[in-house]
Amino acid sequence: MNILDKIVFDKKKEVVLRKSIIPMSQLESSVLFDRDTFSLSDRLRQSTYGIIAEHKRRSPSKSIINQDLNIQDVASGYEDAGVCGMSVLTDGKYFGGSLDDLIVARASCNLPLLRKEFIIDDYQIIEAKAYGADVILLIAAILTRTEIKQFSELAKSLNLNVLLEVHNEEELHKSIMPSIDMLGVNNRDLKTFTVSLETSKLLSDKIPDEFVKVSESGISSVAAIKELRPYGYKGFLIGENFMKTDNPGQEATNFIKQIEP
Numbered sequence: 001m002n003i004l005d006k007i008v009f010d011k012k013k014e015v016v017l018r019k020s021i022i023p024m025s026q027l028e029s030s031v032l033f034d035r036d037t038f039s040l041s042d043r044l045r046q047s048t049y050g051i052i053a054e055h056k057r058r059s060p061s062k063s064i065i066n067q068d069l070n071i072q073d074v075a076s077g078y079e080d081a082g083v084c085g086m087s088v089l090t091d092g093k094y095f096g097g098s099l100d101d102l103i104v105a106r107a108s109c110n111l112p113l114l115r116k117e118f119i120i121d122d123y124q125i126i127e128a129k130a131y132g133a134d135v136i137l138l139i140a141a142i143l144t145r146t147e148i149k150q151f152s153e154l155a156k157s158l159n160l161n162v163l164l165e166v167h168n169e170e171e172l173h174k175s176i177m178p179s180i181d182m183l184g185v186n187n188r189d190l191k192t193f194t195v196s197l198e199t200s201k202l203l204s205d206k207i208p209d210e211f212v213k214v215s216e217s218g219i220s221s222v223a224a225i226k227e228l229r230p231y232g233y234k235g236f237l238i239g240e241n242f243m244k245t246d247n248p249g250q251e252a253t254n255f256i257k258q259i260e261p
């Protein structure tokens with residue numbers, strides 16, 4: 001079993017347990033469920049820099065990245081840096097994240113928040129809204145076209161943005177539909193962990209213009225942004241490069257200063 005299959009296998013069990021602890025109806029009556037959301041796709045369209053900065057403690061490919069930080073400081077640091085949005089990993093077993101991270105980030109900044117999760121059930125989308133997210137991630141590699149349609153339409157009905165992540169042409173063809181806002185190309189192969197910016201370059205002209213293009217993973221320099229921009233990318237999701245430092249917000253500030261408009 002590859003790592004992605006393992007993550008999904010565990011996630012299915014986790015979601016069953018979560019549902020048995022907090023019923024969907026309870027999530028839907030929470031304070032945060034009924035609120036206006038921030039649009040990440042609008043901010044990316046208007047932005048000169050397009051940085052989406054991630055909170056990531058550890059990962060299957062790198063093990064520990066940084067376990068010593070306070071998510072409140074990370075969120076407010078990213079906001080001060082001028083990023084367009086923040087990605088919060090909520091998976092516990094493989095990434096050391098949690099839904100508590102999402103709620104603390106929500107309380108600490110007014111950035112659009114992406115719930116970075118392995119979504120395989122409607123329940124997780126309701127959870128995302130109830131814990132303060134504005135955007136959900138759907139990963140084409142683990143979903144059928146029917147599931148992508150069902151989950152993205154549910155998200156849109158809740159005023160959440162949808163970032164659909166692909167890694168190859170087959171996943172892209174399967175996923176194109178009007179209920180998607182942003183198309184993210186993951187430069188990391190989630191089955192082998194190989195990272196190459198060439199993946200974003202190769203897929204760029206196959207993404208229809210109506211979707212905001214986001215390049216994800218393995219972006220560790222301003223040079224990479226300059227390399228990807230001519231391919232039409234408006235968003236750049238960066239995790240480890242910021243999180244491996246003592247002060248991710250300051251690192252994001254320095255990074256953004258070096259990007260020319």
Ligand SMILES: O=C(O)c1ccccc1NCC(=O)[C@H](O)[C@H](O)COP(=O)(O)O
Pocket residue numbers: 003054056059060061062186188190193216217218219237238239240241
């Ligand atoms: O990062 C991993 O090792 C990973 C492994 C398996 C599934 C997903 C994984 N990462 C999620 C992400 O997409 C990244 O955290 C995100 O794009 C930021 O990447 P990076 O800037 O390289 O930290």
